[in-house]
Amino acid sequence: GAGVSQSPSNKVTEKGKDVELRCDPISGHTALYWYRQSLGQGLEFLIYFQGNSAPDKSGLPSDRFSAERTGGSVSTLTIQRTQQEDSAVYLCASSPGRLKETQYFGPGTRLLVL
């Protein structure tokens, strides 16, 4: 079946602009995660959704970052007033939502803030 999809695959924006990144999880997966991968750093957790609610948003680096999930499916990560340090690969993952589940990752969105 289809895996996790993300769009756009690449995004170049100017400092101060807002960006929206989209994630389509695997069909039927109730859990959805956002991570960020920066050069020279490992993947860092941003936020976790179970259904449409976000029980863990502790990884969001600032209040410029927000995310929502609608219909228990698609999720959007929004970065307001982008800064150069926001440049990174943003990865989305989904899992069935059961205990001890594996997270399956999408291809990522490469964000470059000029």
Next chain:
Amino acid sequence: EDQVTQSPEALRLQEGESSSLNCSYTVSGLRGLFWYRQDPGKGPEFLFTLYSAGEEKEKERLKATLTKKESFLHITAPKPEDSATYLCAVQAWSSGSRLTFGEGTQLTVNP
């Protein structure tokens, strides 16, 4: 705080030269340890999940093992197509569903 340390940072092997990658972890109550493979410009691809010390899993030339402090990814007779970055991640009972990743081992297999 959950911590994952992978070594070496980079490893260069000749085709057929077996070796092991290490993942040391500190976590309060391991829920699961995950190995992923990541090719340049792509998202991590799931390889294995290990849940308890002593557990082992195999897939083609790869074998993952787990102790209470570390995990090893053994690569037997590697081929050039095994070249990738291998990522280790832990999930802790105290941290909910989030994964904490190491920085990865970049493996290059020369023909």
